[in-house]
Amino acid sequence: MTKQPLLVCILVFCFAIAGFAQASRFTMSFVPCFNAQPLQLGQAYLLANINDSLTVEGFRFYVSGIKLLNSNKVVYEIPDGHYLLDAAHPQSQTLQLNLPKPFIFDQIQFHIGIDSITNVSGAMGGALDPMNGMYWAWQSGFINFKLEGTSPVCNSRNHKFQYHIGGYMPPFKALQTVTFSCTNDQDLIVYIALDKILGSIDLRLEPEIMSPSAKAISLSTIIKQNFTNNIQP
Amino acid sequence: MKKLWLILFGLGLLSFTVFKGFKLAYPSYFPKPLYDFKKNPLAQQKIDLGRVLFYDPILSKDNSISCASCHSPYNAFAHVDHDLSHGIGDQVGSRNAPALINLAWQSEFMWDGAINHLDMQALAPISHPKEMGEDIANVITKLRQIPMYRELFFDAFADSTITGAQTLKALSQFQLTFISANAKYDSVMRKKSVFTDQEANGYRLFKQHCNSCHAEPLFSTYEFADNGLKIDSTLNDLGRVVVSHNPLDSLKFKVPTLRNVAYSFPYMHHGRFSKLSQVVTHYTNLTFCNQKDKRLQKPIVLTENEKVDLVAFLLTLSDKSFVFNPSYSYPKEILARWRRD
Numbered sequence: 001m002t003k004q005p006l007l008v009c010i011l012v013f014c015f016a017i018a019g020f021a022q023a024s025r026f027t028m029s030f031v032p033c034f035n036a037q038p039l040q041l042g043q044a045y046l047l048a049n050i051n052d053s054l055t056v057e058g059f060r061f062y063v064s065g066i067k068l069l070n071s072n073k074v075v076y077e078i079p080d081g082h083y084l085l086d087a088a089h090p091q092s093q094t095l096q097l098n099l100p101k102p103f104i105f106d107q108i109q110f111h112i113g114i115d116s117i118t119n120v121s122g123a124m125g126g127a128l129d130p131m132n133g134m135y136w137a138w139q140s141g142f143i144n145f146k147l148e149g150t151s152p153v154c155n156s157r158n159h160k161f162q163y164h165i166g167g168y169m170p171p172f173k174a175l176q177t178v179t180f181s182c183t184n185d186q187d188l189i190v191y192i193a194l195d196k197i198l199g200s201i202d203l204r205l206e207p208e209i210m211s212p213s214a215k216a217i218s219l220s221t222i223i224k225q226n227f228t229n230n231i232q233p
Numbered sequence: 234m235k236k237l238w239l240i241l242f243g244l245g246l247l248s249f250t251v252f253k254g255f256k257l258a259y260p261s262y263f264p265k266p267l268y269d270f271k272k273n274p275l276a277q278q279k280i281d282l283g284r285v286l287f288y289d290p291i292l293s294k295d296n297s298i299s300c301a302s303c304h305s306p307y308n309a310f311a312h313v314d315h316d317l318s319h320g321i322g323d324q325v326g327s328r329n330a331p332a333l334i335n336l337a338w339q340s341e342f343m344w345d346g347a348i349n350h351l352d353m354q355a356l357a358p359i360s361h362p363k364e365m366g367e368d369i370a371n372v373i374t375k376l377r378q379i380p381m382y383r384e385l386f387f388d389a390f391a392d393s394t395i396t397g398a399q400t401l402k403a404l405s406q407f408q409l410t411f412i413s414a415n416a417k418y419d420s421v422m423r424k425k426s427v428f429t430d431q432e433a434n435g436y437r438l439f440k441q442h443c444n445s446c447h448a449e450p451l452f453s454t455y456e457f458a459d460n461g462l463k464i465d466s467t468l469n470d471l472g473r474v475v476v477s478h479n480p481l482d483s484l485k486f487k488v489p490t491l492r493n494v495a496y497s498f499p500y501m502h503h504g505r506f507s508k509l510s511q512v513v514t515h516y517t518n519l520t521f522c523n524q525k526d527k528r529l530q531k532p533i534v535l536t537e538n539e540k541v542d543l544v545a546f547l548l549t550l551s552d553k554s555f556v557f558n559p560s561y562s563y564p565k566e567i568l569a570r571w572r573r574d
Contacts, residue, residue, distance in 0.1 A: 120270055123352035123401035130356055131370045131397030137356035139476060140349040171478055 012064045024102040027187040028066075030085055030093045034195045036231050043089055046152070054161075055153035056194060059087040060134065061145040062127070065177070072161055074096050075103045082114065084127040084134060107181040108188055113144025114226060116175070119168040131147065139168050141212065144174055145223055146192065154207040161203055165220050169198025173214050177223035191231040197223055208224040240261045255280060257337065261304055261415045262422055262450050263564070264336035268351060268409060273402045275409065278389040283407025284564045285385060286400065291375055292355075293365035294555070300358065300404075303330040306561040309493035310411065316504025320364035326365075327468050329504035332497040334413045334490050334555070339455050344486045345473045346457060351408065352401045368396050376400065381571040413555040414450075415494045421549070422450070426551065435546025442516070445528040446488045452550065457485035459526050465503050472502070484525075488535040495551045510543045 018029045032039040034056070035046075044053045061084060066078040078097055086092045114128070117126040119141055123130070134143045147166040154161050200222045201209075209215050256276040257266070274504055286292065290299045302529065303318050304310040310333035312318050316325040338480050342348035348357060358364040359372060376382045377395045385392040389403060397473060420426035439447075448454045458475040464470070464484060473482035485504045500506045517540070535543065555561075 036379050071353040120349045122269070123348040123398040124404070125398040127282060129397045130353070132400065135353070135356065137369075139347040140353045143354050169477075 007099045022098040022101050024030060026097045026099060026184065028063075028095045028097065028108070029030055029187060029189045030192060031189060031231075032087050032093075032096075032192045032194055033231050036193075039087060039194060045195070047198060047203075050151065050153050050203055052151060052153045054149055054198065054203070056087075056147065056149040058146065058148040059194065061085055062134065062142065063095065063110050064114055064118070065109075065111040065202075065215075067109045068103055069107040069179075070097075070103070071108060072104045072107070075105055076100075082118065082127045084132055096233075103184060106181060107179055109177060110184050111175055111177050112170070112220075112227065113166065113175045114142040116168040116173070118142070120227070136164075136166065136211075139211070144176075145220070147197070151203050153204050155204060157209040161207040162206070162210060163199075164215050164220050165221065165223065165229070167216055169212065172212035172214065173219055174212065174220040176220050178224055178227050180229050189229065191228050193226040193228065193231060196226045250519045255410075257409065257412065259412055260419065260422070260450070263414065264338065265277045267340045268337040268405075273352070273405060276389065278385075279403050279406045280410055281406065281564070281567055282316075282389045283383045283403035286404055287407050288563050291379075292372055293320075294358055295366045296518050298365050303331060303358070303364070304333055305559070305574075307496070307556055308332070309413070309496045309556055312418035314499070316499045317543055318327060318364065318392055320358075320361065322366075325364040326361070327470060328502050329499060332493055333408055333411050334492050335451055336411060337409050337421075340453050341455065343474050343489065343529065346487055347476045352405045354405045355401055357389070368532070369400070373397055373400065376407055381568075384571075411555075413552040415550040415554045416492065417549040419450075429545070430500045431542050431545045433548050434539070435542035436549075437542045438535065443543075445492075452491040452522070453488045456488055458488050458528075459484060459486075460488075460516075461526075461529060462501060465505070468503055470503065491547060491569070492550045493552055495548050495560065496556055507548055510540065512539070513540050513543055 034040075039056060039059065041056055041058070044055050045174075046052075047054050064082045065073050066081050067075060068076045076099060081097075083095055084092065085195075117127070118124070128142075130137075133140070134146065136143060141168040143164045147163045147165070149161055150159045150162060153158055165174050180188060180190065197219075201219065206215070209219060245489075255277050259266075259268075259273065287300045287304075290296045290302070292299060298320055300572070303315075305313050309314070312330035316329055318328065318330045320326060320346045336342075336351055339351070340349070342351060342354045343357070348354045356369055358370055359367050367375040373395055376386075382395060383393040386399060391398050392399075417426060417428075417432075419430055433443045444454070446454060446458055446460070462484075471483055473487075474480060476482075494500075494509065498507050498509075500512050502511075506512050513535070516529075517535050519529060519533065
């Protein structure tokens, strides 16, 4: 009870400070795509390399460690910025970044996943809360990238495919970092070519990758390559 | 402006007094704890909440198994008389439930160190199909429906939303209070008591043969080591290698603490031995050729009397005030506040 008035005071105080400083904003949007069209969960798509259909039922991943760079030098790093993007909640795929002042930058860099220090830091709330289902219970660690669905070609239970990609400990570190050119006056849009990512896997033989492993690492590199700022079929 | 600061300061003080702080007491001869208390500062209300959760079978799928089902305070939080743990639907797991003692001094949990932080440990039994068979998101949904938990979480976190992170932190808080430092060994260290001749001889033998792995004062280095146990072919548990992927770690398990070892039988990761005398015989029977660990490469030769002395020393690690500590027991006084007849 006694905490609430304090909170109100702090908020009022923060707004006051925010009013004085010249805050600024930058928007990053992520658009998961299939065959160059925005992904629709639950829709059947034709995947060329298996010559059969597949349906994506869930797609979630973390973005963290966002840095603004100018001439290859970091000018600002978003503090404590861990974002869980979920195709089932389209609003989660647009990140509104609040900057303490307008920066000049020509590149933006971020991790796909969660860094190793955060991985060993115990229980955290918000996007990092383990109840979000992005944490491995039996062997500690965040799942950086989770892509699930079904395809008749999968020889698994209910024809499911499940790719839970993560791992923060050597030799299987799956964290990937990507960099995009951009400008401070234009929002950044990042497309994720899920057809290319799934097309790189043999869904018949490998319907599941669900632990830190060499396969998870190689898929994480393919995932990284398919985060792009222009999309082609 | 000055007034505003005064008001802010006053409110700050008030909000701190709401949480009864809790200071962990441990002896001066203990090292510094490894747990980062800054990220989860102890408070009596959070410890109380953790205690209620620890004893509540609501954490399991069919509401039948609580943490305490496998970790009983009267056995130093080990699983009484079970070589392998026993979970929901009478399913038998593949490892022995270890005693939970001085957890703040460990950074890797489980026999193979698969868990990297005490906060995250509870997720493993909660979701293990042979332990509690639940899912943390579902546990939270169940907890949110119970008025008692809404109040307990509000008391602890000034927020009655109930999240996974809060649940895990509260469970950690209760378990962080499991400090055992009041055995006869400790009173000897504090110069309040002396060993008998037999115990003193056992202590000497212990320091000679065992202390390199079961190091004082925690009675473990918490390293992963191979103590020469033969693999159980019904379980084929390879231990640490599965986590580290380093072939040299094959058949290594975390060195367990020997504090309260008289209460935490059966012994070893698969509960092979039920008596301490059997454990001592395991070490004296080791043949040096099949032993990988340098510290066990010289044969341990003990007379029958020396074996008895060594066990007598191990019994000085029994801490009655730990196993019978009322603040670790079933939280009936907390639950009584919500009981309506």
